Amino acid sequence: VKDIVLLVEDNDDDVLVIKRGFSKGKIANPIHRVINGKEAFDFIDENPGEKIDLILLDLNMEVMNGFDFLHKRKEIEKVSRIPVVVLTSSHRDEDIELAYSLGANAYVEKPINPKEFINVILSIEEFWLVLAKKP
Amino acid sequence: MTHNIYRIYALLLISILFIFGMIMLEDSQFDVIWVNEHIHILLESIGAFSIILVSLLLFSDQIRLNYNCSSIITGLLLMGILDLFHGVDKLGQSFVFLHNMAGLFGSLGFLFFIPINIYKRDLKLTKKSIFIIMLLGVAIGTSTILFNQSLPLMVENGIFTDFSLWLNEITGAFFLAGCFYLTYIYTKEPDVIIFLLIITTLLLGTSSLTFYYSEIWCTSWWIWHLLRFLGNLLLIVFIFIFAEERRKLVFAQNTEIKEINNKLNNYTYTISHDLKEPIRSIRTFSEFILEDYEDKFDETGADYFNRIISASNKMAEMIDDLLLLSKIGKNDVEFEEIPLNSITDEVLTTLELAINEAHAHIECENLPTISCQITWMKLVFTNLISNCIKYRDEEKPELHISITCQRIGNNYEISIKDNGIGIDEDQHDKIFGLFRRAYSKKDKSGSGAGLAIVRDIIKQHNGDVYVKESTPGKGTTISFIIPMGGIKK
Numbered sequence: 001v002k003d004i005v006l007l008v009e010d011n012d013d014d015v016l017v018i019k020r021g022f023s024k025g026k027i028a029n030p031i032h033r034v035i036n037g038k039e040a041f042d043f044i045d046e047n048p049g050e051k052i053d054l055i056l057l058d059l060n061m062e063v064m065n066g067f068d069f070l071h072k073r074k075e076i077e078k079v080s081r082i083p084v085v086v087l088t089s090s091h092r093d094e095d096i097e098l099a100y101s102l103g104a105n106a107y108v109e110k111p112i113n114p115k116e117f118i119n120v121i122l123s124i125e126e127f128w129l130v131l132a133k134k135p
Numbered sequence: 136m137t138h139n140i141y142r143i144y145a146l147l148l149i150s151i152l153f154i155f156g157m158i159m160l161e162d163s164q165f166d167v168i169w170v171n172e173h174i175h176i177l178l179e180s181i182g183a184f185s186i187i188l189v190s191l192l193l194f195s196d197q198i199r200l201n202y203n204c205s206s207i208i209t210g211l212l213l214m215g216i217l218d219l220f221h222g223v224d225k226l227g228q229s230f231v232f233l234h235n236m237a238g239l240f241g242s243l244g245f246l247f248f249i250p251i252n253i254y255k256r257d258l259k260l261t262k263k264s265i266f267i268i269m270l271l272g273v274a275i276g277t278s279t280i281l282f283n284q285s286l287p288l289m290v291e292n293g294i295f296t297d298f299s300l301w302l303n304e305i306t307g308a309f310f311l312a313g314c315f316y317l318t319y320i321y322t323k324e325p326d327v328i329i330f331l332l333i334i335t336t337l338l339l340g341t342s343s344l345t346f347y348y349s350e351i352w353c354t355s356w357w358i359w360h361l362l363r364f365l366g367n368l369l370l371i372v373f374i375f376i377f378a379e380e381r382r383k384l385v386f387a388q389n390t391e392i393k394e395i396n397n398k399l400n401n402y403t404y405t406i407s408h409d410l411k412e413p414i415r416s417i418r419t420f421s422e423f424i425l426e427d428y429e430d431k432f433d434e435t436g437a438d439y440f441n442r443i444i445s446a447s448n449k450m451a452e453m454i455d456d457l458l459l460l461s462k463i464g465k466n467d468v469e470f471e472e473i474p475l476n477s478i479t480d481e482v483l484t485t486l487e488l489a490i491n492e493a494h495a496h497i498e499c500e501n502l503p504t505i506s507c508q509i510t511w512m513k514l515v516f517t518n519l520i521s522n523c524i525k526y527r528d529e530e531k532p533e534l535h536i537s538i539t540c541q542r543i544g545n546n547y548e549i550s551i552k553d554n555g556i557g558i559d560e561d562q563h564d565k566i567f568g569l570f571r572r573a574y575s576k577k578d579k580s581g582s583g584a585g586l587a588i589v590r591d592i593i594k595q596h597n598g599d600v601y602v603k604e605s606t607p608g609k610g611t612t613i614s615f616i617i618p619m620g621g622i623k624k
Contacts, residue, residue: 011412013420017419020423089408089412089415092404112448114418114422117419
């Protein structure tokens, strides 16, 4: 059984696209989806046995957005070791800078073209789930 | 406001010193008449100029009161002009007559202010009427001096005549009447300008009343002159206050405009950002349907879905361009000195594929080094050159594009000329509008924001962009002007 990918995303459509990307790309890691940063922390707290391989993080979310999640993540050692890939539709320079300075491991813009989107998902998988050595 | 209070204190102090000085003068050995005369000229001229200035400011609407000031404007204007004549006139009949007339006209202005505003008469002065009033003032002034002998007797053996004295009493009464009415207004509408006018009329009125008890060049004479001068000086304070308030107002307005602009930019960003999400979904799921259920569609069905996809693509592009436009206003990109050729080289490399496809032949002159926001300037050239390619004339064997530069005064004019399809004359201005095209919609791709983006960027660089020349079927030259500032030779 593979480690899970935690998807923090409030847009159902994007979740569908990402899940489709996983299945098309034959990525075996199961996806667990939460709708904001707070729920992500709740999930991690409530499921200490679950091993999370990667966090895919949206930025624009209610309750706790991606930046707040990154901020809090720094303080919690267990979570800070999990690589976070920001996956967002924002390509604002200030968002990119802020995300990295808050410790994001990568920043990827959601492409408008679904084929590209799926390629992006595959690239993320190839690097973060296959290539990169994690603690 | 506190500054102005200090100014009034300063005026009071100066005037006390002045009275003291006059008393000293009377006992001294100086040529008293000479000193008196010159001080008099100075006082009257300063007073007269300040009165004229205030009158004109009131007229030009620089000073806004919720009351009809036409009579005050007329009165003060005549008063100021006649006071000027009085100031420079030699002692004699006309000297006193001019003074009396000046006061009378001024006070009448304040007197008529009362009925005009009680009965809300709609009197409006035009530029022409101001001109006529000024001419009238000058005419009265000069004719008084010229026909010195035929004036009613004003002064006899160094003593003012009864006519002269009573004229001043009436003047004083008129000023005080104006003062009372202004006080009444002030109780309803406390306004600093009304307050100043109250004090001014009070001073001018008292000054006219005390004329009765005065002899020429004696202290009593100077006391009412001083009162009058103070009244005039107060009007100057009045100007200061207004200059200050206007400055504040303009400043506040500018800040507000900036804030609104910032807000709008932020809104544009948020709105276009949020708009993109659903469009992405529309496109994405249309493609998924095509992919997954292709065999269930006939040709028409597939065509419909492709139309949905290309429409959402177009809309996404438009939104991207709106986002881009909203960013141009933001001043966060630094200006740097760069040879324009390095920008064009880079742009041509990026566009290489499209250039080759279009069989385009591009000539680029030696361009100057300018100070610009490099990323934005790249976009200018990208958009302009892409347009040349997009609107090329397919019937011509080759597309020619030339980039040239010409110095005009302190500016560079950079021109991009092509042999494309050209633009009709009546479209020349329209093409710089947002989402506008000179051609029918169906023929060309793109959102139609390219030139609007170019225009905004060039404006940001204090320049201008325009169609220099274009003939349908022959080609187009689009030029932009950019200031030479910060050029390295």
